[in-house]
Amino acid sequence: MAQERAGEAGEPATGDVSDRVYAELLTRISEGEFAAGERLFEQALARQLGVSRTPVRDALKRLSAEGLVDTTPNKGAQVVSFTAEDTAALYELRAQFEPVACRLAVPRLGEEDLAELEDLDARMQAIVAGGHDPAELTGLNNAFHAIFVERCGNRHLAIALQALFRPAIVTRTFRQYDPRSLERSMQAHQQLVEAARAGDGEWAEAVMRSHILSTRHVTGHPGTPDD
Amino acid sequence: MAQERAGEAGEPATGDVSDRVYAELLTRISEGEFAAGERLFEQALARQLGVSRTPVRDALKRLSAEGLVDTTPNKGAQVVSFTAEDTAALYELRAQFEPVACRLAVPRLGEEDLAELEDLDARMQAIVAGGHDPAELTGLNNAFHAIFVERCGNRHLAIALQALFRPAIVTRTFRQYDPRSLERSMQAHQQLVEAARAGDGEWAEAVMRSHILSTRHVTGHPGTPDD
DNA sequence: CCCTGCCATGTTGCATGCAATCTTGCAGAG
């Protein structure tokens, strides 16, 4: 859900079933169904998803390349586990690089992208207004941020940035959502949409930077919202 | 040849044969044996390397995730081809980020790493002094730069940076080596080793930045040396 | 002569079988 877009930015194109499995595993990881450090067995997943081991294997390899699972030669894959320092560093890097991607992307956004941003924003606000479902919100938020990364204009920068950002979906699950920060994030998203509509990359960059920084120092304790 | 280190930084660990195939394809691509845009057929490569299609498939997927080959759903993989703008942007990003990684890495380098840096530097100088073999030099240079990236202290930053840098090995093959820039690069490498020995991250950062920038503006024409 | 539709070939993608390796539990010696 929300990751069902065929080609995000990297080279996701593999097969048909393979992509389904990948998407499934991705959402399961992001929704916290798999604990950090939990081993992922090919055969078990294959049975569960009603497919062969091959596409599962492919998906795990892909997740491994993206840094979402660790694989050891003859032992298989397990969900990454982060130390507090890792998480902090991750946010630090994000705060530095994502705004840049944002600035680069804004002038390149088409009407389609803008519409999607608005749609995602609206859906997130709807969730916040009603009953909170953190998992679903995480997915939408990822999609929201992904748009800027994907459209930054340089394939390899996009790949590199996604390598940085994707692991965050693992850490995020372990935090609660506090209403105050959440509201602030929603406002930031709205402002991002506005800046994007205005085609003002620098504005968007600034908003994105403050958006991320605002979540950084609360990292760990009371709970960061979706950034 | 220089890529034979088991685990670079990302999650390379797969199998035994699989890694061999990956390394082989990587060097072939970097040495320009495969033209840009050339299709890579699984079966053909499998026959050539005396293995099954499976490890070849794995290796191609890995290269795809790293942005070295493009894959289309039912068509397979082909070597990436860059526009001039892509290459320029790549160097731009490199100039921004690699020095940072370098600064972070230097304080973390152990005696072993320093020795390897010196060794690589020495071997590159030997090649320059004798008959030039650009291909071999490229491999050594990649290994040299990789050390800084790998030791930067953050796994995910390392992955992200490698996503940026690895594609450069494709573009580099298409340039000639001009003695003047080459000499300058060698000096930069030496200075990097010195800075690393001194544990001076900022110095190393500055050297690395100028090192990369010195190669940037000649990109395309007369030929950049190995950066 | 050019264009369109079909058919044959080739290639990828998925499923499955087998061997090598690692892990886990137990038995036996100290």
Added chain:
DNA sequence: CTCTGCAAGATTGCATGCAACATGGCAGGG
């Protein structure tokens, strides 16, 4: 009681068979 060695189970990694899709050539019609 603890530690070591072994053996059985389990899991990954590699090889191969089969079906689906894409590509290229050829024939037929305009």
